[in-house]
Amino acid sequence: MIPTRRSRRRALALLDQLRDERGRQVMLVSHCLLNQNTRYAGGATRPAAITEAVDELVGAGYGLHQLPCPEQRAWGGVLKRHSLGLHHSEGRPLFAVRGVLLGAFAAWTRLKYRRLARQVVRDVVDYRRSGIDVVGIVGIGASPSCGVTTTLDLHASLDVLAACPAAALTRDVMNEQAVLGCRRPGEGMFIQALDRRLARRRIRLDAFEHDLARELRGEPQTLLTSRPARTLGAPPG
Numbered sequence: 001m002i003p004t005r006r007s008r009r010r011a012l013a014l015l016d017q018l019r020d021e022r023g024r025q026v027m028l029v030s031h032c033l034l035n036q037n038t039r040y041a042g043g044a045t046r047p048a049a050i051t052e053a054v055d056e057l058v059g060a061g062y063g064l065h066q067l068p069c070p071e072q073r074a075w076g077g078v079l080k081r082h083s084l085g086l087h088h089s090e091g092r093p094l095f096a097v098r099g100v101l102l103g104a105f106a107a108w109t110r111l112k113y114r115r116l117a118r119q120v121v122r123d124v125v126d127y128r129r130s131g132i133d134v135v136g137i138v139g140i141g142a143s144p145s146c147g148v149t150t151t152l153d154l155h156a157s158l159d160v161l162a163a164c165p166a167a168a169l170t171r172d173v174m175n176e177q178a179v180l181g182c183r184r185p186g187e188g189m190f191i192q193a194l195d196r197r198l199a200r201r202r203i204r205l206d207a208f209e210h211d212l213a214r215e216l217r218g219e220p221q222t223l224l225t226s227r228p229a230r231t232l233g234a235p236p237g
């Protein structure tokens with residue numbers, strides 16, 4: 001149900017009357033910052049969460065709203081089973097039609113992500129109608145889904161994984177060659193869907209990017225000291 005202005009006023013009055021300790025500021029964060037278990041196989045660097053990012057954001061006074069892991073939802077669960085079919089496929093008939101398969105896979109992904117983005121934007125609207133500011137979003141660099149300024153060239157990454165024999169696939173090959181070696185500028189498909197949906201609702205959000213390369217290499221990083229990487233929801237310039 002869409003709240004009317006009257007019901008919104010009533011909700012805000014209640015929040016003021018029962019004023020409590022909430023900071024009324026929320027940051028949307030990519031799922032795997034808080035739960036490394038959804039990372040691609042070989043990509044988790046911590047048992048649970050990226051604690052320094054959590055500490056920084058919570059220390060700045062933001063409640064953390066964990067976004068769904070879009071690949072978990074669209075690509076066959078935690079291990080993203082639908083994305084594994086073309087691994088080690090070079091030389092097999094499947095490899096010859098990989099372009100068509102990848103096109104269909106991307107179209108399916110975009111459809112699913114549009115639905116997910118719609119739900120996320122509904123949550124943003126709900127926060128705002130409830131007097132709580134959604135200050136921004138933290139995405140993950142080099143992700144084909146959650147990248148803000150860097151994403152993954154899926155074709156190139158797939159070619160690395162298709163050419164690599166099963167026995168030779170190591171964590172290093174996955175991270176350095178199939179992921180970091182296939183980065184390109186641009187936004188991931190989920191961030192793109194969110195960007196469009198936010199623009200339709202005329203909502204702008206500052207977007208920050210957690211640097212996956214620094215995380216994988218164990219280098220320190222901070223999210224909030226630099227300017228936001230981008231603004232989502234802004235009309236095309």
Ligand code: SF4
Pocket residue numbers: 030031032033038039040068069070071072140143145146
């Ligand atoms: S970057 Fe996005 S899609 Fe990839 S594991 Fe994290 S939340 Fe899931």
